[in-house]
Amino acid sequence: MSSNNGSFGGSSSCEGFDVSQYRKFLNELQRRASELWEITLCHTPTSNTVELLREHMVIRESLLEIGIMQKKFSRKSETDLTYSERRKVALADFLQWANMVGISHCFVEIAYDEDVDGFGLISSDYVTVGSDLLRFLRPSPLFEESLLLYRNVSRQFIHFLLEIIRSDQFRHRKKKSKEMSKLEPIYVNSPLTAANFTFNLYRWSVACISTRINMIPSEVLRDDIGQPRLIPGLIPFLDMANHSYIEGAFHESVHFSVEFDCAEIIAVRDYKPLEPVNIFYGWRSNRDFLLHNGFVPSEKNIRDIYKLKIGLPKSKREVARMHLFYALGFLAESTIFAFEINISKPYFHDLLFRFAQIYVLDEVFSTAEQVEEALNSSDNIRKAWNFLHDRFALLLRAYDRVIDPVKVTHPEPSEFSRYNAIRKSMIERLKLSEIEILQKVKDFCNEQLLGTA
Template sequence: MGRKSHSKQASKKTGKDNKLIQNIRRELSSRVDKLLKLTSVFQTTVNLTKSWEHHTEIEAVLSEIKNIESSVSSNKAPKSRQSRKENFFVWLTENGANYEGIDIKQFEGYDLGLVATNEFKQGSLLLTVPRKLMMTEQDARDSVLADFIAVDPLLQNMANITLALFLLLEKNNPESFWKPYIDVLPDKYSTVLYFTPEELLELKPSPVFESSLNLYRSIARQYAYFYNKIHILDLPVLKSLLEVFTFENYRWAVSTVMTRQNNLELASTNTTAFIPLWDMCNHDHGVITTDFNKELNRGECFALRDFQPNEQIFIFYGARSNADLFLHNGFVYPKNQHDSLSLALGVSSSDPLRESKRTLLAKLGLAGFTHYNIYLGDSPISAELLAFIRIFKMNDEELSKWSSHGLPGDLVSTEASSAEAVGSAIDRRAYTYLLTRCGLLRASYKKGDTTESQTLHSKNIKLLKECEVQILDGAIKYLEDAIQKLPAM
């Protein structure tokens, strides 16, 4: 009798647990549907007030989703990455990686990085990573994920998302070949996907504020999209994804891809890949010193410069702006010689000369442009921006004249002969307009920003805005000088 009674009680308890789980799932599905609708109907706009209002709606729903998911997830406290490096080194060695004279070390302001234990001369071979150690988009396509990729257009066209889902599958697989690598990855990142609403607001008036909202909205939509796919489609692989697919895990996987992905040419095809160990190198100015050796089927990294023992080893991530590094890698590089600032510009729908201006912009391949760059340095005005402001400030007669040209190439050039062909009247109007625009944007940055930079996010925001102010100051000086040099009216 006692056993039967116990069995009935256990059955009742199991039934209650199942009912609770079903209720939680229904509640979660309802929130996800709301999130998908929110992130699908919004149209990108230059009205940042509306963009922010929309973001707060998304954030509120995501907060509910994260709370529900955390209530049913069994998240263990993460071990330190340093404690996992010995297994990582064993795995690297057993699979043919060569990293003699290199160790992993904690660096202030950098988290983990690679440190030289030997002396390396500029151009010498630092490390090699065999192809089989790399986790690539092709590995994802050859895995159990292939069935999902075959029916999903997003995965068929976006290698970075494919790699993110594959990473989640492998992270949840205790037998994964890449487990030692996955174990040393960061548990979270400093990308904008981890910013609080208050931290995002600190970005204003930086153009990166708008870009951050767009990125956040895009990732939230992807999460909702895949959540529904995983719960609706009847594919064996999705049962494995079901166990690990939460917003917290998805933003981790996406941030891992954003901060560590590389494009390699394998078998004459560009492939998105993770390259273990090599991707722990931090960024410094220089030239690209890494390549894939097709004959030896391995990635090779050469010394950017001389490195002494106990010195951090850096590589060059490429000619990227701080806005790009901040948005996709979660850091700012103050000495960035390739820095630029993006201006949102366009021809108003109320402009009576709109069609004429757009036709002329189309001749130069600029019809679809909505943002133009101002660069750090002696030549801050990009060719595209120069052409736009010249066309933007033309009158009807000038537009007719330039539209009659087959290809009005002089409009994109700063050469003296081109400037003479364009005419000082157009250039004066164009430069004056851009000077005013840059001056207004510069004035919107607080003088001596007093933000208490306690968090890494806040420190990066402050540094980003300081770099942007430097770009604007240089552009303003350049435009003032350019106007002074124009012939008197």
């Protein structure tokens, strides 16, 4: 690409724009990105969710402004389409690419899945056995996690964008000295430009890498006994398969056939033509499904988990008490402690009750014998169970009333409101499961309290 003529050449998305105009765009984009980085993203995130939400809105607005600037240098055809039209074009492009590189598929094809407002795999033949939504998340712990994940991905994006801007500036510099040529920025020869490296592109890439990695046998690497080593890889067509829980003893629903050099979906039942073909993604919480995969399974998650966080007030941070916490294996610099609460028994690890015993101690004694005696006194045990019971009851009250998504009826919505309605229904499923967990563990703590009376 030449940087000295009046317009860009090659296949750049900035084709047809004046170079001097593009340089001004780079300078302004760099200023905006640097400002967001220095004022917000280079600092440690706050633990206050109100401040975190306020910061989130600033980040979101800044990224929107950056995206609008980038659109001015994108192809017109990419910006004038509606959301649905862009998705259809993207799917057509994907299928064209899959055919071009020789990705073949048997018995399955891609189709729109109305239940998840996205694409999935359906059976193309008979197959036999063998084979403002963020705020709506409150009071789920996922509200804070979503803000932190968005912040983290935004931080990464701005870091890379600033590097790509420097590479773009280097490409289009009027004169380059020999010394400058030796110090080429890292992305100077990449297809990425300040115009085409958008936040939507980056977060889509992060989602693909973090949720779509498959382990496949290497053609080259071998282990000690000569078997192919498993290496991470992407299988794009297979990644269109949606999730469902599998009944029976199937431990995996995807298999890589060395004999046929292809990925196979193991059918756990008979599939009729046009029937959805899903795979088992693995056991994880509804929270993780929504945060990383963008949906909540419609079936009941019998291994769902609630993430409990307990902050330590200043009155509980004496050196002796903190040493007891650290002896349990907690990080020395932390004053916020996290625990996993299960939907079925055992509801939590013994570590949580041990934490509660230390938390409610009126006085931390100097000798180990005195501490152990105080921790295991009947009065302290009763206070520990009472503390946990009240904590779960308080969390439960915060949910107030959640609508059962099965009973929700929605009028024929517009494209955007339909998207929101589907996502809200998923969040309601998430909350219902969290309410069930909190209710069960609260009742369990109450039973333990009655046992100590």
